[in-house]
Amino acid sequence: MNGLEPFRLDASARGLIGHLFPFHLVLDVRCDQKVVNAGAALTRWLGCELVGTNASDHFQITRPTGVEWVKEQILLHQHDVVFLTSVADGKQLRGQFTPLANDQLLYVGSPVVGALDSFADLGLSFSDFSPHDATADIVVLTQFSSMQVRDMERKNKELGDAIAARDIFSQRALTDPLSGLVNRRGFWEGWAELSGRDSAAPLLVYLDMDNFKAINDDYGHLVGDDVLRALSSRLAAMVRGDDLAARLGGDEFAVVLTEVEHEKAPARVEELIERLAQPVDTADGRIEISLSAGIAWAQKDRALDQLLRDADTAMYQGRARGTGRITWFDDEMGVDRERRRLLTNDLRVALSLGQLDVAYQPIVLMDSGEVSAFEALARWKHPYLGAIGPDTFVELAERADLIADLDFAVLAQAMTKLAEWRREKPRLQMHANLSGLSISEDLPSRISTLLDYLAIPPDALVLEITESRSITRNQLALVGELAAAGFGLHLDDFGTGFSSMSHLQALPLDGLKVDRSFIARIRESEKDRQLVSATISMARSLELDVVAEGVEDAETESILVDLGCRLAQGYFYSRPVEELAVPQLFTEGISQRSLDQSSS
Amino acid sequence: MYGIVNRAIRDLVLSQAGPEHWSQICDQAGLIETDFSDTARYDDELSFELVAAASAVLGLTSEEILIRFGRHWILYTGKDGWGPLLDMAGDDLRSTVAGLDALHSRVQASMPGSRMPSFTSIDRGDGALEVEYRSDREGLIPMVQGLFEGLAERFGETWHVEHLGPRPDRTAEVFVLTPSTVVASEGEWVGAV
Numbered sequence: 001m002n003g004l005e006p007f008r009l010d011a012s013a014r015g016l017i018g019h020l021f022p023f024h025l026v027l028d029v030r031c032d033q034k035v036v037n038a039g040a041a042l043t044r045w046l047g048c049e050l051v052g053t054n055a056s057d058h059f060q061i062t063r064p065t066g067v068e069w070v071k072e073q074i075l076l077h078q079h080d081v082v083f084l085t086s087v088a089d090g091k092q093l094r095g096q097f098t099p100l101a102n103d104q105l106l107y108v109g110s111p112v113v114g115a116l117d118s119f120a121d122l123g124l125s126f127s128d129f130s131p132h133d134a135t136a137d138i139v140v141l142t143q144f145s146s147m148q149v150r151d152m153e154r155k156n157k158e159l160g161d162a163i164a165a166r167d168i169f170s171q172r173a174l175t176d177p178l179s180g181l182v183n184r185r186g187f188w189e190g191w192a193e194l195s196g197r198d199s200a201a202p203l204l205v206y207l208d209m210d211n212f213k214a215i216n217d218d219y220g221h222l223v224g225d226d227v228l229r230a231l232s233s234r235l236a237a238m239v240r241g242d243d244l245a246a247r248l249g250g251d252e253f254a255v256v257l258t259e260v261e262h263e264k265a266p267a268r269v270e271e272l273i274e275r276l277a278q279p280v281d282t283a284d285g286r287i288e289i290s291l292s293a294g295i296a297w298a299q300k301d302r303a304l305d306q307l308l309r310d311a312d313t314a315m316y317q318g319r320a321r322g323t324g325r326i327t328w329f330d331d332e333m334g335v336d337r338e339r340r341r342l343l344t345n346d347l348r349v350a351l352s353l354g355q356l357d358v359a360y361q362p363i364v365l366m367d368s369g370e371v372s373a374f375e376a377l378a379r380w381k382h383p384y385l386g387a388i389g390p391d392t393f394v395e396l397a398e399r400a401d402l403i404a405d406l407d408f409a410v411l412a413q414a415m416t417k418l419a420e421w422r423r424e425k426p427r428l429q430m431h432a433n434l435s436g437l438s439i440s441e442d443l444p445s446r447i448s449t450l451l452d453y454l455a456i457p458p459d460a461l462v463l464e465i466t467e468s469r470s471i472t473r474n475q476l477a478l479v480g481e482l483a484a485a486g487f488g489l490h491l492d493d494f495g496t497g498f499s500s501m502s503h504l505q506a507l508p509l510d511g512l513k514v515d516r517s518f519i520a521r522i523r524e525s526e527k528d529r530q531l532v533s534a535t536i537s538m539a540r541s542l543e544l545d546v547v548a549e550g551v552e553d554a555e556t557e558s559i560l561v562d563l564g565c566r567l568a569q570g571y572f573y574s575r576p577v578e579e580l581a582v583p584q585l586f587t588e589g590i591s592q593r594s595l596d597q598s599s600s
Numbered sequence: 601m602y603g604i605v606n607r608a609i610r611d612l613v614l615s616q617a618g619p620e621h622w623s624q625i626c627d628q629a630g631l632i633e634t635d636f637s638d639t640a641r642y643d644d645e646l647s648f649e650l651v652a653a654a655s656a657v658l659g660l661t662s663e664e665i666l667i668r669f670g671r672h673w674i675l676y677t678g679k680d681g682w683g684p685l686l687d688m689a690g691d692d693l694r695s696t697v698a699g700l701d702a703l704h705s706r707v708q709a710s711m712p713g714s715r716m717p718s719f720t721s722i723d724r725g726d727g728a729l730e731v732e733y734r735s736d737r738e739g740l741i742p743m744v745q746g747l748f749e750g751l752a753e754r755f756g757e758t759w760h761v762e763h764l765g766p767r768p769d770r771t772a773e774v775f776v777l778t779p780s781t782v783v784a785s786e787g788e789w790v791g792a793v
Binding site for chain 2: 122124125126127131134136137139140141143144147148150151154155158
């Protein structure tokens with residue numbers, strides 16, 4: 001550069017310089033650096049006319065520092081970056097001086113654009129910059145960077161929102177909306193957290209309301225919900241520290257008590273139950289609460305579901321002996337539960353293999369001793385354990401959801417025999433038990449199909465519905481279908497259930513069976529006799545058949561006849577017999593057998 | 601294309617049809633992520649799928665969607681991101697259109713790999729502008745029309761925008777922009793070859 005000849009700036013060269021460098025200055029060093037030429041963009045940018053004025057009127061040389069508007073000083077820096085700063089408003093140019101012929105200096109520069117400069121502040125447009133000048137690119141890059149920052153902020157916000165939404169969702173997913181307690185899933189997660197800590201083995205209290213269904217029935221579901229909420233808030237107030245309280249569903253609650261010493265545990269649990277079971281005041285009045293509780297200690301090798309089963313087993317075993325009990329799980333219960341589990345499995349197998357038998361107990365017309373019908377009774381002879389009582393296996397079937405299969409298997413087997421026996425006794429009927437749990441959508445059609453196949457009219461079958469079972473609205477409609485199909489419907493064990501009268505009103509019944517507990521006492525108890533008498537009178541007025549079950553002697557029969565009862569069943573006439581013995585009953589007759597039995 | 605284009609399509613649908621339609625469009629286009637980063641690059645195909653899906657869901661032709669999108673870009677989404685740069689491109693429609701190429705050449709430095717269109721404007725002498733649009737992307741002519749309409753609205757000016765068709769040598773698409781005070785000689789193409 002040192003060897004360059006000073007450039008002579010004639011008119012055409014001035015045009016060229018102006019075109020290529022819109023931010024240039026040409027100064028005459030002989031006249032105090034008077035501006036003899038200036039780029040159009042520079043003039044516009046500064047907003048004042050430059051030509052004819054001194055450069056020092058407009059600019060200071062701010063870099064290199066200490067340089068004055070003196071030719072010799074300036075030329076010392078002709079190879080350096082030179083900043084000119086506007087005296088008026090601080091606008092800066094970055095450029096370079098070069099000497100021209102005729103004592104002139106050329107300054108070629110461009111506006112200094114910083115990252116923080118706004119476009120509005122610059123007061124420039126792209127057309128002010130020559131295409132080779134990358135200064136304008138800085139403006140674009142700055143804008144692009146700010147867009148990237150904004151993108152990042154938006155993404156961060158989205159991420160934050162998503163995390164917050166997930167947390168809310170998660171919170172909702174783990175919380176029971178009615179009670180505000182954690183739900184089953186939340187309980188599981190809370191337990192997992194607890195298990196990870198090195199603390200004393202906690203105590204699991206499983207709680208179930210004894211009278212919740214009755215509260216719902218008597219006061220309605222809204223009040224039932226109020227009761228659940230009241231219980232939940234009491235529970236929430238009583239847990240402390242790491243304790244966990246959950247509503248597992250319906251009226252089932254679970255509480256994990258941590259930091260409980262063994263010897264103090266019973267008192268702690270009793271206090272908990274006592275405070276929980278206080279009456280609840282509702283808009284409909286004060287409601288008494290009864291809670292059954294099953295308790296189990298956590299053990300290291302015991303998973304939560306096992307622990308819950310232990311507590312649940314204890315609760316059910318306690319409740320079997322009466323409501324409102326606190327029952328602690330012990331090993332014996334575990335053995336019993338295991339026995340029941342195995343027996344349930346065997347029952348499932350027996351049902352699938354058709355290994356259940358049916359015994360038949362006659363229902364007789366007391367005046368003639370004629371067999372009017374049989375009741376089909378399920379019998380199970382276990383291959384290793386021998387005969388299992390119906391009370392045991394029916395209860396197992398109900399708890400294992402096998403009762404519908406059991407009821408239908410017995411019904412099908414009995415109706416097949418009835419088809420055979422009706423060839424000899426065409427008016428013979430068959431009574432089959434039907435648990436409320438067996439009443440399903442497809443039951444009416446299944447029975448109809450079976451009877452059609454066997455060519456048995458529907459009125460040959462009488463379904464005995466156990467009245468202690470609660471029947472839902474949907475099941476009630478299905479019972480209506482059964483009645484409409486022509487099957488007989490009797491209410492079993494009349495007098496022992498909670499809603500005998502309401503069942504009489506709600507169900508399309510043809511008859512009822514007075515429970516054996518009343519019949520057994522009518523000889524000694526005037527009160528029972530009056531109860532049975534009233535039942536028979538009521539049934540007659542409703543045009544219902546009455547069957548007295550559990551008749552075991554002639555005196556009872558005589559009383560029943562006097563009370564106007566026509567049909568009876570019991571050991572006095574015959575024990576339940578195997579199917580092979582049934583024809584013998586037809587030939588020998590019931591009266592003769594009963595006389596024989598009573599004399600023996 | 602850069603995400604700001606896709607976000608503009610999204611903004612357009614959200615403002616004119618609502619979030620349910622946008623969800624439908626995303627489903628139809630097979631999108632998992634339903635928002636876009638302005639400064640990230642996306643496959644061109646995605647933008648075209650969005651336009652096709654928007655067309656199907658909103659019951660508008662692709663051409664109508666693209667015209668609306670062009671206007672929306674200038675008036676809302678583009679303004680949000682590139683607005684300050686548009687400010688630097690010019691003070692009115694005429695100078696802005698003239699500065700579009702300069703603007704795009706600057707933007708290219710910030711958006712590597714972008715394929716910017718080119719605009720050459722020729723003053724017809726009667727106040728009207730003849731603009732040659734060149735792009736290696738096909739099918740965006742209606743969007744360019746919308747962009748010009750949006751620019752006019754941005755500066756509060758009234759221009760008639762007409763797409764005359766391709767140049768005879770098919771190297772560019774020609775638009776004539778006529779200010780409201782100039783009577784357009786319809787269909788007349790006076791550009792130099």
